[in-house]
Amino acid sequence: MPVTYRPATRADLAPASVVVRQAVDDLRRRHGFGALITPPTSPPPPPLFPEFCLSEDSSGLWVAEDDSTIVGFGFSWMSGALWCLSQLFVRPCRQAEGVGRVLLGKTLEQAQKGKARSKVIITFAYNAASVGLYLRHGFHPREPLYRLVAPLGTLMQKALQSTCDCVPIDPVATSREWIGQIDDEVLGFRRESHHGFLSGASVAEGFRIEHAGRPVGYAYIAGNGHIGPVAVSLEASGAEVIKAVLRRASGGRPQRLSMLVPGSADSVMGALSALGFRIEEPYVLMSENPLGNWRNYLPRTPGFL
Numbered sequence: 001m002p003v004t005y006r007p008a009t010r011a012d013l014a015p016a017s018v019v020v021r022q023a024v025d026d027l028r029r030r031h032g033f034g035a036l037i038t039p040p041t042s043p044p045p046p047p048l049f050p051e052f053c054l055s056e057d058s059s060g061l062w063v064a065e066d067d068s069t070i071v072g073f074g075f076s077w078m079s080g081a082l083w084c085l086s087q088l089f090v091r092p093c094r095q096a097e098g099v100g101r102v103l104l105g106k107t108l109e110q111a112q113k114g115k116a117r118s119k120v121i122i123t124f125a126y127n128a129a130s131v132g133l134y135l136r137h138g139f140h141p142r143e144p145l146y147r148l149v150a151p152l153g154t155l156m157q158k159a160l161q162s163t164c165d166c167v168p169i170d171p172v173a174t175s176r177e178w179i180g181q182i183d184d185e186v187l188g189f190r191r192e193s194h195h196g197f198l199s200g201a202s203v204a205e206g207f208r209i210e211h212a213g214r215p216v217g218y219a220y221i222a223g224n225g226h227i228g229p230v231a232v233s234l235e236a237s238g239a240e241v242i243k244a245v246l247r248r249a250s251g252g253r254p255q256r257l258s259m260l261v262p263g264s265a266d267s268v269m270g271a272l273s274a275l276g277f278r279i280e281e282p283y284v285l286m287s288e289n290p291l292g293n294w295r296n297y298l299p300r301t302p303g304f305l
């Protein structure tokens with residue numbers, strides 16, 4: 001049967017997340033990265049962010065089907081004039097047949113319709129097929145990123161003194177203005193609904209980073225020890241901010257701490273390396289035009305930004 005393409009519905013999101021996991025597992029295995037952190041036998045986590053984006057603007061979510069079986073999934077979101085490709089995954093046995101190219105084209109229609117001024121994708125730095133596909137569509141590699149990880153035990157032996165404090169944001173709605181100002185300063189756009197998603201769906205706990213009583217950034221910490229997004233205002237020290245965040249995250253006693261750190265965030269990267277963090281996976285940020293200040297912003301995940 002020929003592959004057909006249609007807008008995704010809510011019912012597609014769970015089967016699509018199985019395709020995502022199959023494609024990630026296969027890619028990682030082929031490149032010697034080993035199994036994913038979640039055991040392949042357990043069901044993938046609920047697709048909360050795709051569900052949220054589907055309810056906000058369904059035009060960015062597409063499935064490719066062969067005889068009613070999902071063989072590919074493309075998912076993009078927009079915030080203001082920024083378009084982001086969140087996920088593009090094709091079942092391993094159906095790759096290199098043109099499915100990814102068509103799905104990418106469908107998601108890019110959202111950018112055209114929404115008059116996007118910036119378009120961004122974070123992909124696996126070691127996947128020649130995805131990097132090559134995006135290059136062919138006008139995206140350029142701009143920023144290396146690394147998922148850094150440390151077991152909690154490693155951190156407990158280190159001093160995490162910081163000149164900054166990490167205070168719960170409660171509720172996020174009352175902090176809209178200063179969060180928006182930091183996003184404007186660091187990213188060049190606001191993403192109010194995404195802050196609402198993180199706190200509303202209890203995906204992660206939000207914190208205001210303070211220096212001398214003034215907010216100099218924000219950070220989200222998930223129960224499994226994953227940290228991000230983290231934004232650091234331009235006048236603050238990334239190393240001091242990240243140590244305050246780590247101290248707070250360690251208190252939740254997760255098994256390990258992890259975050260996605262851009263290469264430009266040199267002071268954060270230096271502090272994490274000195275604390276014993278190790279590289280787990282390399283990524284690359286690709287965009288049509290330069291955007292964002294990646295020295296001062298740590299994305300949550302490749303697809304959330």
Ligand SMILES: CC(C)(COP(=O)(O)OP(=O)(O)OC[C@H]1O[C@@H](n2cnc3c(N)ncnc32)[C@H](O)[C@@H]1OP(=O)(O)O)[C@@H](O)C(=O)NCCC(=O)NCCS
Nearest residue numbers: 088089090095096097098099100101123128129130132133
């Ligand atoms: C990346 C992925 C979505 C692409 O989908 P696909 O259906 O396999 O890709 P297509 O057949 O549509 O296109 C493959 C394109 O890869 C590019 N490509 C492949 N190998 C390449 C290489 N070595 N160098 C440069 N470009 C390459 C080409 O542009 C090719 O298109 P073309 O030759 O027809 O012009 C899919 O392979 C996949 O799921 N990979 C694993 C997960 C992943 O990396 N997802 C991206 C997350 S952002």
